[in-house]
Amino acid sequence: MRGLLLSLLVLSSAVLVVAQAQIKATVARWPQDRVAAISLTFDDALATHLDVAGPILKKHRLNGTFFVSTGLGVWEKRKEEWEQLAKDGNELGDHTVHHPCLLPEIEPHSQGYTAEMMQSEIQTAAQEIRQLFVSNRGLTFAYPCGDMSFGAPKDQAKNAALYLRYISDVAFGARGAGPGGVQDPDDLSVLTVPDLGPTAGKELGGLLALAEPAIREHNWGVYCFHGIGGEYLSVSAPAFDELAAYLDTHREIWTAPFGDVLRYIQERKSAAIEIHENGGGSIDVALSWPLDSQIYDLPLTLEVEVMDGAKEVTATSEGNFLQTKLMKRSATVVALVEVPPNTKVVHITSTRR
Numbered sequence: 001m002r003g004l005l006l007s008l009l010v011l012s013s014a015v016l017v018v019a020q021a022q023i024k025a026t027v028a029r030w031p032q033d034r035v036a037a038i039s040l041t042f043d044d045a046l047a048t049h050l051d052v053a054g055p056i057l058k059k060h061r062l063n064g065t066f067f068v069s070t071g072l073g074v075w076e077k078r079k080e081e082w083e084q085l086a087k088d089g090n091e092l093g094d095h096t097v098h099h100p101c102l103l104p105e106i107e108p109h110s111q112g113y114t115a116e117m118m119q120s121e122i123q124t125a126a127q128e129i130r131q132l133f134v135s136n137r138g139l140t141f142a143y144p145c146g147d148m149s150f151g152a153p154k155d156q157a158k159n160a161a162l163y164l165r166y167i168s169d170v171a172f173g174a175r176g177a178g179p180g181g182v183q184d185p186d187d188l189s190v191l192t193v194p195d196l197g198p199t200a201g202k203e204l205g206g207l208l209a210l211a212e213p214a215i216r217e218h219n220w221g222v223y224c225f226h227g228i229g230g231e232y233l234s235v236s237a238p239a240f241d242e243l244a245a246y247l248d249t250h251r252e253i254w255t256a257p258f259g260d261v262l263r264y265i266q267e268r269k270s271a272a273i274e275i276h277e278n279g280g281g282s283i284d285v286a287l288s289w290p291l292d293s294q295i296y297d298l299p300l301t302l303e304v305e306v307m308d309g310a311k312e313v314t315a316t317s318e319g320n321f322l323q324t325k326l327m328k329r330s331a332t333v334v335a336l337v338e339v340p341p342n343t344k345v346v347h348i349t350s351t352r353r
């Protein structure tokens, strides 16, 4: 009994160490062991998103997230172009129909909203997006003006809770209120992910300065943009192009849509790993990730420390070879293995040659 207890050494949901064998397997903090994650998000379904931002992203082989308000004219008039943007790999997120805010100068004014009106804003926009672009991958949401409640002041505490519930009915994550700065993936509050703060009028240096703490600390930075090269709260087209060029050439930073970064974070946190040693430099890694595989469909990067002097590592699952890369990290050799969703067991063999 005592021996059994000793052998069941579970350290955390994502890490399991077999003490004697010194084999360690973890899920990498970011895919392919990249240093940090950046998301480029664009609010309000503006014309310059289609005319300027989309083409710049495409030129630099990047994808972003467009939080669209479906009652604003540009959405209605240019649906085929939004659909194409999504087909190119960009994410379309829910930003309500009419963009109701508590700010007195913004119309519609959500202090006059009932619970039913707010619920309809969120659900109708979600339906519009789903109709345009058929996908079962789930939606994300961004709060208009960053306001997380509605109605008269006396009702706003209760309504804040309702707001979260309505979002959770249609979305698996949301960009939250105000510039909270950098997001640590291990400390995620899924319906209030912060953004990096105001971007309006910034040049490349100012834009990079916003993301620098996220990159340095291996965290997630979410840019929030409005107009690109025009319209309001805008960043100039050259400044945005330079930022995109920077991210294109710095592929060690994972630039991905908001929803994809959320997916990876949640998959990593829910993945449980168990190692079985087979002897002779081979191990089996059993994985379980109890999430809805329609929404959480990204591969996970498994980091496995292999034996000293390993020259070759192969990883297979049900007879198929998995993409594997060897890396030297201080004294150890680490194999990075790309594990498709719902994989149950990965068989890893290392040889010295």
Ligand SMILES: [Zn+2]
Residues within 6 Å of the ligand: 043, 044, 095, 099, 143, 144, 145
């Ligand atoms: Zn907005």
